[in-house]
Amino acid sequence: MNSLSAEVVQRLPSLKDKFLVDFVNGIDVAKEQVRFQNERRNFFNRLVDGFTGKGQARQQHINEQMLNGLESSLRWLSEMTEQLTFSNYALEKTTRELTSLKNNVTFLADFSADTREMLNSLAVSINSRLDGLEIRLNDVDMRQRAFQHIDMLISQWRAEYLNCLSIAEQCYAIINELAWGDCGDFLRKCTSCSDRKKLLQYLQTELVNYVCDITGGTPQQRYSSEVLLLSTSQGHSLLVEDFKQSLSYLGSGLSLHNQPLLYFVLQKVDSRPLAVPFLMNANRFVGKVMDESTVEGVLCV
Template identity: 20%
Template sequence: MSSVLPGTQTRTLECVAEKFVVDFAKNSGVARERWHSQQSKAYYQRLTGEFIGRSQSQKWATDEALLETPEFTLTMLGQLCQRVAKKHRAMAKVYEIVRSMAAASARVNNEAHEVRQLSAQVQQQLALRVDNLEAQLNGTDLMHLGIVHCEQVFARWQTGHYLSFSPAGRCYVALQELYWGTFGDALRFGSTLQASELIEQARALAISQLAQDVNASARTRHYYYEWLMFPSTPDMMESKEALAWLGDDCDSDNHPVIFATTQTHMGVSLGMPRICSAMRLGSAMVDEMFN
């Protein structure tokens, strides 16, 4: 089964599948985390129906107690990691979450023997998957792969794949694609110099494409609402929800530009410049994402 969902532009983003599996792990059972907005929660719930299967999720939804059980969480995580998430970052994050869940349960010593066995089995499967992915990465030219991935993502932006988002939203979506994909792997496993060069490539492409989207030079300043305005399309509300979900982990203090871009329902953060150019906006967003 393909990890890319059919349908609107938001569902064809490769980062959606990777982030969803991590969020499923974070928001299940004892590891449940609070959503920062109703928009994020709504989009996540919609994805749950798509990735798990509507008939199955509806059946589970009739029994809320089942959704809270570690058996359900671990079984579903094992399945999702096999058929949905493909990249190292997501696998590593899920592995750490499962380990933390197991450690927390061990401290209170309230898990049945069958659950401990299932947890150990899932951890073993994830550890093997992470090791295999790392071995593949260490045997490749990460710099080349990172460059190619970066060029591919920005080429998709240039050819209209992210047009349902605001100009700033398109930039964030592109950076999310890089973060969860091969580009992100190259940053983590490559040298410091390679990572710096890749980030500068992403910065230059982000600034250039932002300027093109508003038909101006990279240094021309615009009021912030021009960067944050969504085009009027049939998919506008879903695009807003998707962007809110993709940026749900950010906060207004540490990621003011990303927060203003993704959490448009919350008002503009103080750190978001009220008048800014493509150069300032794109550079700030790259720094908040990767530095």
Template identity: 20%
Template sequence: MSSLLQGIQTRALECVAEKFVVDFAKTSGVTRELWHSQQSKAYYQRLSGEFIGRSQLQKWAMDEVLLETPEFTLAILGQLCQRVAKKHRAMAIVYDSVCAMSAASARVNNEARETRQLFTQVQQQLAQRVAKLEAQFNGTDLTHLGIVHCEQVFARWQAGHYASFSPAGRCYVALQELYWGAFGDALRFGSTLQATELVEQARALAIRQLAQDVNASTRTRHYYYEWLMFPSTAAMMESKEALAWLGDDCDSEQQPVSFATTQTHQGVSLGMPRICSAMRLGSAMVDEVFN
């Protein structure tokens, strides 16, 4: 297991690239959303250096005015959407963010004609990309894609790919992989019955793997800190920051289990059960992520 941990970086998670592009759109320009923690911000900044390029960021940082312009944001978004984000969910959210950015920019700035044209161009490109991805769903067995994706993700968990996280953190990471990928597409574009079946499959696998990770039955109860404890590895701090970033938008009241799992630097949410089994923990987290 230790040799496997050394070869797997949190950035290798498929959901990281998708969420990063969405966060870049949300945290740029006049529609900027603030981070809920320094851990989330720190991890995002390191991702920026990798996905955009440290030397390029340093060059742009010399001109703070440039960093605030719509032209800068749109130019980088265009590159990221071509190179980094591949899935429908991310593209659809980025499209909505650009539309909001365009409306907000028009209200607060006296935009040049070139800027308005650039917004229109990027919106059209994103709309075409989203439509193309949606067209690919036609005639596709979404349930089969969702099942295969689900099995792949939980096979990685079982093989130790998420072992640098806490047991509960591994569950959250696995569910985020599903949320941003083909499994999530199947939930949103399939029938209600298909979506229910897929969620129940994920629930059963999450509960089973959580129990295996703590070498207990699915109904054996443990104090919450056993579920939230990170293994002592060289990757522990990065894993904590990555988990905080992945769950940065978790609400302590609406998603208490996910909040307690990801925001370990804060106090445990009141809705997090102090003693819980794999069945209770996994089932609650599945509901919080997919409902």
């Protein structure tokens, strides 16, 4: 299987952030052991295990296999976090999962001191990087960096940085990148509802202006939704497919119930949700995308 295009990884930096979080989520020490134990909960099976001693042997084998997998995962994760730069949001989510993981390893009686030390060292390293980022969050220029983040991504968009995607896909890509970066950090840490509202309104205005630029219309002009939801790019088919699969992965947490428009666009469902209109103007379209991408004034991914 071919690796993902380097161009896609470069243009969608949040892929590595989401991958880091998903990877740590996948290191579940307790789940597999509990599942096997539950399968033997039937009294007859437990009785047979008691007579034959197979239950203890089986548990020992499970513990050994999980320890091997855990050590390999932690070693690879440590190397990755040292070599790559991750967003503050990704590091925060990873720290929470590592804390949970450290609690779960108490299920393993044979959890080695070396592996425990590896896990503790990784948590200390990530916490150290978070402390440095926390200082940045207290700087007076955090709000300015949030606005600059929006300006940078919009300018890249205007330069056809993501022109192989539909307008709707581009909107999600931009918002997703903002959520993982300085803009998202500001919205999550800012205690002023007024400041959060101003930033989101600025973002919405910039998105409306771009939609009007690319369509040649006005904010109130109505379009067939296909103009906004379908890609018209004739770019390299493999690259386009990589972009679309990457966006689908980034949007894997969306639900048809809560984000029907974005879910319809990114997950390529067969039937069109009733909540997705057939005619939209730029104001309504961008407003819908923003509503599905925010919760209580914070960008969500």
